Amino acid sequence: MLSQLSQTRPPEPTLLATGPVLHVSRGREIYAEGNSADVLIKVLSGLVRTCKFKRDGRRQIDAFYTRDDVFGFEAGTLYSRSAEAVSDCTLVSYRRRDVAILAAKHQGFADQLYAYSLRSLVRSQDHARILGHTSAAEKLAAFLIECSERSSQKDCIMLGMSRMDIADYLGLTEETVSRGLTQLRLDGCIELLSARHIRILNPPRLRELYA
């Protein structure tokens, strides 16, 4: 939105191009809800989930982040969710303080930061839209479509997360997720090459049936 204004300026540092790299192994926590929100984090490889835990032990997954995604945006000073490595991850972290200084200096940098925050907003809005569907089939179909749109090959999805993760992202149980996938398979909408490798046979039909 703002970047149109800075096209004539000299080149500026690309947002989050460099910084301290960290490796986090599968299942480990990256930061916890309530921690001081000191850093923004960019994913170089692997899969990250941000989630909240309810008092009854149930988990709600807020978002998944893959290569080139940036997460950790907060309006306040504390993280409102926890972040965990779904698979082994390599990440880059950037101190908020440093980011703020750069943004104040370089217009293009500020533009990129703003664009990243808007991207997070869109992600969250899309998630809410998916959760707003009443039937499990609709939620699942919407989830698969979201995955395929983010994937490099549109008709083939490599899921990095478990059925349980999907369930916690969609507000369902893992059994319902499993049954739903089976149903979509029987309906001829998808093909399960393996448990986490899905081919979408007819994307427009998937949209049509479960929009």
Place this chain on the structure above:
Amino acid sequence: MLSQLSQTRPPEPTLLATGPVLHVSRGREIYAEGNSADVLIKVLSGLVRTCKFKRDGRRQIDAFYTRDDVFGFEAGTLYSRSAEAVSDCTLVSYRRRDVAILAAKHQGFADQLYAYSLRSLVRSQDHARILGHTSAAEKLAAFLIECSERSSQKDCIMLGMSRMDIADYLGLTEETVSRGLTQLRLDGCIELLSARHIRILNPPRLRELYA
């Protein structure tokens, strides 16, 4: 986040302090999904909803906006939802182009714009969290808590929207919303002064029961 850096600068124009005022009467559209996203809008009075319509005619409400809220943030060039006046509204609109120019000139202005976008992000994340609850009672309780936190008097809520609006916001039917409120009343959690005037008798208990 960024504003800490600009405390020593001279006073800057407050974000969205002035602009063209528009009056929109109850039920009228403010903008439609797919329109060019030319303006940000601030609510002076009244209640606004942003929503999407599914192919089957169902409506999903994305967010409600009241006094001092700013809406219309988009990552792309088009609005991804429609905006409608739930009640008669007075609004101020700001052209994105002008906002961008001001943000490029004044650091404090850019900070405020960024803060507003993060506020929208938090709103959306909170909405997703509410929608992620499995039971209707939990969703309703979370909705009431959200309302009370936004309200001036924490224990008394004046709902500006219908049961149908609430249902479309929570992914429920209006009947379930109605039944849920009745149940909360019978449980001694709330008191219905009138259909849209609710007193929360025991906020912590509401949180405890339905977190």
Place this chain on the structure above:
DNA sequence: CGCTTAATTGATCAGGGTCAATCGTGGTGG
């Protein structure tokens, strides 16, 4: 090749959707 974890399938039941009727309330006109 066995062991551990993930995924699928089955049976049952409660919760919420659906269709329909009733009640309440605010606004309008006689």
Place this chain on the structure above:
DNA sequence: CCACCACGATTGACCCTGATCAATTAAGCG
């Protein structure tokens, strides 16, 4: 001022979907 009307809200009856508890199968992985 009151009766009527229209719309929103509530309640009822029934059914279907998805949660729950439990068992089985499949798949990684040492």
